Amino acid sequence: xxxxxxxxxxxxxxxxxxxxxxxxxxxxxxxxxxxxxxxxxxxxxxxxxxxxxxxxxxxxxxxxxxxxxxxxxxxxxxxxxxxxxxxxxxxxxxxxxxxxxxxxxxxxxxxxxxxxxxxxxxxxxxxxxxxxxxxxxxxxxxxxxxxxxxxxxxxxxxxxxxxxxxxxxxxxxxxxxxxxxxxxxxxxxxxxxxxxxxxxxxxxxxxxxxxxxxxxxxxxxxxxxxxxxxxxxxxxxxxxxxxxxxxxxxxxxxxxxxxxxxxxxxxxxxxxxxxxxxxxxxxxxxxxx
Amino acid sequence: xxxxxxxxxxxxxxxxxxxxxxxxxxxxxxxxxxxxxxxxxxxxxxxxxxxxxxxxxxxxxxxxxxxxxxxxxxxxxxxxxxxxxxxxxxxxxxxxxxxxxxxxxxxxxxxxxxxxxxxxxxxxxxxxxxxxxxxxxxxxxxxxxxxxxxxxxxxxxxxxxxxxxxxxxxxxxxxxxxxxxxxxxxxxxxxxxxxxxxxxxxxxxxxxxxxxxxxxxxxxxxxxxxxxxxxxxxxxxxxxxxxxxxxxxxxxxxxxxxxxxxxxxxxxxxxxxxxxxxxxxxxxxxxxx
Numbered sequence: 203x204x205x206x207x208x209x210x211x212x213x214x215x216x217x218x219x220x221x222x223x224x225x226x227x228x229x230x231x232x233x234x235x236x237x238x239x240x241x242x243x244x245x246x247x248x249x250x251x252x253x254x255x256x257x258x259x260x261x262x263x264x265x266x267x268x269x270x271x272x273x274x275x276x277x278x279x280x281x282x283x284x285x286x287x288x289x290x291x292x293x294x295x296x297x298x299x300x301x302x303x304x305x306x307x308x309x310x311x312x313x314x315x316x317x318x319x320x321x322x323x324x325x326x327x328x329x330x331x332x333x334x335x336x337x338x339x340x341x342x343x344x345x346x347x348x349x350x351x352x353x354x355x356x357x358x359x360x361x362x363x364x365x366x367x368x369x370x371x372x373x374x375x376x377x378x379x380x381x382x383x384x385x386x387x388x389x390x391x392x393x394x395x396x397x398x399x400x401x402x403x404x405x406x407x408x409x410x411x412x413x414x415x416x417x418x419x420x421x422x423x424x425x426x427x428x429x430x431x432x433x434x435x436x437x438x439x440x441x442x443x444x445x446x447x448x449x450x451x452x453x454x455x456x457x458x459x460x461x462x463x464x465x466x467x468x469x470x471x472x473x474x475x476x477x478x479x480x481x482x483x484x485x486x487x488x489x490x491x
Numbered sequence: 492x493x494x495x496x497x498x499x500x501x502x503x504x505x506x507x508x509x510x511x512x513x514x515x516x517x518x519x520x521x522x523x524x525x526x527x528x529x530x531x532x533x534x535x536x537x538x539x540x541x542x543x544x545x546x547x548x549x550x551x552x553x554x555x556x557x558x559x560x561x562x563x564x565x566x567x568x569x570x571x572x573x574x575x576x577x578x579x580x581x582x583x584x585x586x587x588x589x590x591x592x593x594x595x596x597x598x599x600x601x602x603x604x605x606x607x608x609x610x611x612x613x614x615x616x617x618x619x620x621x622x623x624x625x626x627x628x629x630x631x632x633x634x635x636x637x638x639x640x641x642x643x644x645x646x647x648x649x650x651x652x653x654x655x656x657x658x659x660x661x662x663x664x665x666x667x668x669x670x671x672x673x674x675x676x677x678x679x680x681x682x683x684x685x686x687x688x689x690x691x692x693x694x695x696x697x698x699x700x701x702x703x704x705x706x707x708x709x710x711x712x713x714x715x716x717x718x719x720x721x722x723x724x725x726x727x728x729x730x731x732x733x734x735x736x737x738x739x740x741x742x743x744x745x746x747x748x749x750x751x752x753x754x755x756x757x758x759x760x761x762x763x764x765x766x767x768x769x770x771x772x773x774x775x776x777x778x779x780x
Binding site: 203204205206207208211212214215218219220221222223224227228229230231233234235237238239240241242243244245246247248249251252256259260261262263264266271273274277280281282283284285286287288289290408409410411443444445449451452453 | 492493494495496497500501503504507508509510511512513516517518519520522523524526527528529530531532533534535536537538540541545548549550551552553555560562563566569570571572573574575576577578579697698699700732733734738740741742
């Protein structure tokens with residue numbers, strides 16, 4: 203096919219997919235190219251704008267490394283991540299809802315014991331979490347893997363602090379006990395801006411958006427026979443609950459972080475200053491047979 | 492806004508653009524996000540597929556460097572580049588048509604004199620080009636900048652040969668003379684596959700597409716008072732003219748590469764073996780006032 207113009211390119215492209223041996227891939231490429239082409243026609247994209255787009259995507263890829271995933275951040279801030287999470291996690295009534303994964307998970311978080319302090323010295327007001335992992339009928343799920351990660355009082359994850367090197371802090375992986383319980387000490391999460399020193403930050407600035415996420419703790423919970431749950435627990439009262447830059451807030455995920463001015467912490471520690479407690483139940487949906 | 496699902500995410504995203512001070516950017520982001528979201532819903536994109544997409548885009552960005560632009564290659568092979576070129580280059584009747592820019596242009600090509608051999612020793616059958624740059628009424632355009640680049644007989648551009656370092660060959664920039672002429676020696680272009688060792692190559696393989704481009708020489712022609720022309724001249728008879736992997740072939744851009752078995756070349760050189768000649772006129776459109 204020759205002399206392709208801005209309209210005939212779409213059928214010409216689709217005709218090239220006829221030898222694709224993977225029907226699902228063909229379906230995805232068909233929809234993707236059709237929407238990409240329609241977008242470019244609809245806005246009458248100029249050559250300069252196209253090149254700006256190429257440069258933006260290139261810079262986004264080049265900002266990624268083992269500690270930073272700028273394309274996930276782009277997907278998050280464009281609302282794509284929450285869309286994909288929502289359409290793949292229609293939990294049964296009563297099950298804890300899912301939300302976005304975010305760009306700050308790592309696969310080498312330390313394994314920690316029940317009751318441990320996983321803050322690792324990260325700055326923040328102490329927080330004592332008493333969580334339970336249960337099935338829809340309320341029965342405990344033992345030996346669930348509970349992966350926790352969060353930002354510190356400066357709004358930074360460990361991986362955002364070059365001075366820490368590969369040291370992990372304010373994250374850890376626990377196993378639920380026979381009662382489905384997971385108890386640990388950490389720090390109270392605070393609201394923070396997503397990283398604004400890269401292409402996504404420039405996009406947010408150029409489009410007049412703030413970069414803030416309401417305070418939250420991430421949980422990734424896996425248990426045999428149950429659907430994996432990727433979620434957060436947010437702090438009630440946070441000023442960004444209604445304008446989360448990644449669209450991730452669900453009313454059912456707002457936890458009750460109780461502030462105490464001083465006293466005996468749940469683990470028996472005598473606290474001379476403020477601390478928080480959080481009791482939270484996670485209800486996992488059964489995996490399909 | 493809370494409890495956003497796969498449908499309400501789109502209006503929620505668009506509501507975030509109300510403080511965008513740049514109406515054109517707002518228009519582009521509105522269309523882009525709407526199509527991106529519709530695509531993800533239409534194919535019911537799964538979380539695994541989403542992650543594969545994130546990894547694909549990341550790898551594409553990380554394949555880019557000063558000598559390789561994998562995102563341009565992706566745009567080219569998805570038909571987006573030809574779409575954007577077509578809708579921005581509706582040339583008046585008689586003007587030479589534009590086609591895709593491609594990923595192999597460099598900005599530091601050598602300036603060469605009229606009649607020079609710009610092959611720089613690149614392997615290939617000699618080619619003698621006699622080009623003219625004229626306006627729509629046929630009058631010559633003097634002092635036009637004519638930037639030429641092409642692959643060699645192995646189907647490789649200089650920048651694809653690590654052993655060459657920063658040496659430039661089979662490319663150069665000339666100035667048209669008072670008659671609008673640009674004469675140079677180079678080599679006959681051959682069909683070649685686009686680079687298949689990166690993400691775009693994997694995409695082509697997975698979708699059952701060949702990676703070939705028909706033989707061509709690139710031209711980027713700039714002259715004061717005229718629209719810049721980005722184009723190729725293709726070789727008649729090439730087996731890939733109807734299936735160019737980047738959709739760039741236009742009938743009007745197929746040149747007459749005349750093969751000679753031996754004899755006196757246009758520059759007076761006595762040739763004991765085969766060579767080609769190409770006479771080509773480029774008609775530039777006047778720039779808008």
